[in-house]
Amino acid sequence: MKKLGLIGGIGPESTLLYYKKLVYSLQEKVGPTFFPNLAIESLNVFEVLAFCEHEDFEGLISYLMKGINSLIAGGAEIIALTGNTPHIVFDQLQANSTVPLISIVEATKKEAQRQNYAKIGLFGTQFTMQAAFFKKPFVEAGINIVMPHSDEQLFIADKISNELEHGIVSVETQKQMLQIVQRMHEEDDIDAIILGCTELPLIFKDTILPLPTLNTLEIHIQELINVICN
Numbered sequence: 106m107k108k109l110g111l112i113g114g115i116g117p118e119s120t121l122l123y124y125k126k127l128v129y130s131l132q133e134k135v136g137p138t139f140f141p142n143l144a145i146e147s148l149n150v151f152e153v154l155a156f157c158e159h160e161d162f163e164g165l166i167s168y169l170m171k172g173i174n175s176l177i178a179g180g181a182e183i184i185a186l187t188g189n190t191p192h193i194v195f196d197q198l199q200a201n202s203t204v205p206l207i208s209i210v211e212a213t214k215k216e217a218q219r220q221n222y223a224k225i226g227l228f229g230t231q232f233t234m235q236a237a238f239f240k241k242p243f244v245e246a247g248i249n250i251v252m253p254h255s256d257e258q259l260f261i262a263d264k265i266s267n268e269l270e271h272g273i274v275s276v277e278t279q280k281q282m283l284q285i286v287q288r289m290h291e292e293d294d295i296d297a298i299i300l301g302c303t304e305l306p307l308i309f310k311d312t313i314l315p316l317p318t319l320n321t322l323e324i325h326i327q328e329l330i331n332v333i334c335n
Contacts, residue, residue, distance in 0.1 A: 106135075106141065106142075107182040107183065107333050108142050108143065108180050109141065109143040109144070109184075109333055110145075110173075110179065110181025110183070110184040111144070111145045111184070111186075112148035112169060112173065112184065112186045113145040115148055115150040115186065115190070116166070117272070118270070119303035119304050119322060122303070123187050123303075124143075124145065126323075126326050131334075134330065135174050142150065144176055144179045146172040148168070148169070150188065150270055153190060154266065157190060157193060157232045166201070167273050169194065173198060175207075175332070182208075183204060183207070183266055183333065184202065185206065185207045185329055186206070188303055189209055189230070189302055190230045190232050190233050192239070193233075193236055202290050209322075210238070211242060212294065212321075212327075212328035213299060213321050217297070220297070222297050224249040224251060225297050225298065226251045226293065226298040226299065227250040227251070228300055229299075230265055233287055233301045234262070235252075236257050237300060251256045251295050258304070260285075262300045269302070274308060274310075279309070282311065286298055286315065287315055290315045295316065296317070297316055297317040298318050298319070299318075299321065302324040303321060303325075306320055306323070
């Protein structure tokens with residue numbers, strides 16, 4: 106079984122979910138006395154967002170590569186980023202890494218294809234919603250990506266940065282997020298919604314949505330389990 110390295114802290118809440126779900130899912134798969142050998146390099150989500158805000162992508166690559174190289178030095182054979190936004194430089198990171206990186210975007214696209222979705226809404230940070238890196242693989246696969254309205258994008262991005270990244274789950278925020286999903290379902294006729302930030306499952310936990318979701322965290326974890334075990 107290959108050793109997994111995680112770039113965590115981007116953000117902390119999703120890193121906790123990655124760790125717990127990976128450990129117990131692999132235990133269930135292998136046996137009751139098994140726990141996987143994995144490593145976590147915890148970085149700072151706000152550093153990542155600042156690099157993106159200033160469009161300092163060389164700085165972002167350098168920052169993330171320090172973490173990736175630390176994991177490689179610790180014996181990691183496969184590496185994953187626990188956030189969607191840093192995938193904005195995924196291709197450059199893979200080109201500079203001596204071990205494979207497993208993309209959350211590609212894993213989610215494959216799941217959308219498996220489900221035969223043709224038109225999908227996208228929630229995420231401002232950079233995930235506005236940049237091309239997340240949408241491009243879907244568009245190339247013939248899947249239409251629909252964005253929330255501009256004011257809705259600002260609301261979603263603000264709540265991710267100022268609430269969810271701090272572990273704050275607000276009932277009012279949950280209510281307004283659900284209203285955006287409902288509007289997109291009715292007006293844009295989307296087949297599903299991508300939870301394109303690994304903290305977004307926190308706000309939609311235990312809620313009933315009017316349409317299916319593509320939970321990028323869950324999809325990524327399942328892809329990692331498949332790769333680790335093969």
